[in-house]
Amino acid sequence: MPHPTRLTPLIPVAEAQSRLFALARPVPAETLPLRAAAGRWAAEDVLARRTQPAADLSAMDGYAIRFADLPGPWHVVGESAAGSPYPGTVGMGEATRIFTGAALPPGADTVLIQEEAARDGATLHLDGEGPAHLGRNTRARGLDFHAGALLLRAGDRLTPARVAVAATGGHATLPVRRPVRVAIAATGDELVPAGSDATGLQLPESNGVMLAAMLADLPVEVIDLGILPDRLDVLRDAFAAIDADLLVTTGGASVGDHDLVRPALEAAGGTIDFWRIALRPGKPMMAGRLGEAVVLGLPGNPVSAFVTATLFVRPMVAHLAGARDPLPTMTGALLGEDLPANGGRTDYLRAELRDGKAYASTIQDSSMLLTLARSTCLIVREADAPAARAGDSAEILIIA
Ligand SMILES: Nc1nc2c(c(=O)[nH]1)N[C@H]1C(S)=C(S)[C@@H](COP(=O)(O)OP(=O)(O)OC[C@H]3O[C@@H](n4cnc5c(N)ncnc54)[C@H](O)[C@@H]3O)O[C@H]1N2
Numbered sequence: 583m584p585h586p587t588r589l590t591p592l593i594p595v596a597e598a599q600s601r602l603f604a605l606a607r608p609v610p611a612e613t614l615p616l617r618a619a620a621g622r623w624a625a626e627d628v629l630a631r632r633t634q635p636a637a638d639l640s641a642m643d644g645y646a647i648r649f650a651d652l653p654g655p656w657h658v659v660g661e662s663a664a665g666s667p668y669p670g671t672v673g674m675g676e677a678t679r680i681f682t683g684a685a686l687p688p689g690a691d692t693v694l695i696q697e698e699a700a701r702d703g704a705t706l707h708l709d710g711e712g713p714a715h716l717g718r719n720t721r722a723r724g725l726d727f728h729a730g731a732l733l734l735r736a737g738d739r740l741t742p743a744r745v746a747v748a749a750t751g752g753h754a755t756l757p758v759r760r761p762v763r764v765a766i767a768a769t770g771d772e773l774v775p776a777g778s779d780a781t782g783l784q785l786p787e788s789n790g791v792m793l794a795a796m797l798a799d800l801p802v803e804v805i806d807l808g809i810l811p812d813r814l815d816v817l818r819d820a821f822a823a824i825d826a827d828l829l830v831t832t833g834g835a836s837v838g839d840h841d842l843v844r845p846a847l848e849a850a851g852g853t854i855d856f857w858r859i860a861l862r863p864g865k866p867m868m869a870g871r872l873g874e875a876v877v878l879g880l881p882g883n884p885v886s887a888f889v890t891a892t893l894f895v896r897p898m899v900a901h902l903a904g905a906r907d908p909l910p911t912m913t914g915a916l917l918g919e920d921l922p923a924n925g926g927r928t929d930y931l932r933a934e935l936r937d938g939k940a941y942a943s944t945i946q947d948s949s950m951l952l953t954l955a956r957s958t959c960l961i962v963r964e965a966d967a968p969a970a971r972a973g974d975s976a977e978i979l980i981i982a
């Protein structure tokens with residue numbers, strides 16, 4: 583049987599990523615209490631409903647004084663604690679006891695810390711250097727933000743600090759995107775579920791569990807389609823029945839006679855937008871649409887599946903979840919050893935970071951899971967990059 587020799591040209595990684603993001607808009611929004619919203623992405627800009635701090639406050643425990651009265655002594659006329667301010671005004675030569683977070687009484691402008699103060703009944707003396715300038719040890723009203731300030735931008739990930747700033751800004755709930763429904767299907771007649779007896783040439787399925795683990799920190803609902811056989815009708819029917827925002831398959835993506843994912847998707851009514859990336863490992867990845875869902879057909883080799891999931895699946899989930907900046911963060915590192923010139927595909931080398939230097943594994947076969955499991959980063963080698971020397975700087979992606 584003749585094999586098709588004319589294949590589409592390989593697409594650069596960055597172009598494939600932007601084409602992928604263009605396939606779908608973020609999923610609909612919902613409003614959640616802050617604790618539930620953590621880890622999602624803000625669906626709208628969030629403005630402060632209050633000014634923080636709401637008044638001039640003390641930043642330290644000590645005495646509220648007028649800077650002009652230094653070096654004292656002072657007459658202590660009362661106390662200001664967080665939540666119970668001094669009711670009067672501090673006049674010339676007067677001070678109040680004050681605690682961290684308490685409102686600075688009108689008239690006072692500076693705080694003398696208690697370590698530099700000596701108290702004798704109602705009389706207070708300077709016992710140290712004292713505050714160096716007017717306003718020392720205080721926080722001005724609005725130091726952090728004023729009412730109306732932009733606290734979060736639509737598309738910001740709701741990190742712990744961002745949830746906290748929303749709370750301080752007067753919000754109990756936040757608009758976020760609902761969870762992304764991701765259907766995951768492994769394909770291949772040789773696969774058996776992990777833990778079952780793999781006889782002969784059977785192979786425990788590992789891509790599905792790896793993909794689910796790679797999405798565990800993202801707002802997803804995983805729909806596990808399990809292992810599907812290399813049969814066009816079975817794949818077609820399984821694909822046609824999915825109800826998801828994103829369908830991720832592994833295996834059957836290449837050009838062999840048993841590589842049926844593409845024809846099965848098309849038979850189910852789907853369309854392929856692009857196939858084959860200038861990427862190693864991961865070249866045969868395909869992307870398209872099937873009804874309401876975006877489809878990512880990953881290669882079956884475990885390392886290829888890992889790299890394409892890192893570069894496409896996780897970013898696509900983040901995009902669907904409303905991320906403004908869905909791509910993985912690259913870091914810089916020095917190479918621990920020389921690397922040869924690269925070919926025409928961007929290469930992601932499994933590597934270990936030791937003492938800040940990245941050492942690539944000697945064998946980069948895309949089937950080798952133990953090498954991947956021992957790796958802590960991927961060294962990115964751009965297409966056609968010249969040979970590199972130990973000590974050269976390189977872009978890396980941290981993976982563990
Ligand atoms: N003539 C060509 N052959 C191949 C090409 C090519 O361009 N021309 N591309 C190669 C590249 S690159 C890759 S990557 C592989 C990927 O092909 P498939 O996506 O069709 O993957 P499979 O053949 O189904 O499987 C590859 C390998 O991975 C194992 N596998 C599959 N699924 C799983 C799973 N869920 N868990 C664990 N292991 C899995 C499978 O048993 C195979 O050993 O194609 C090259 N061939």
Ligand code: MOO
Binds near residue numbers: 861864881886
């Ligand atoms: O994706 Mo393949 O060999 O490039 O593993």
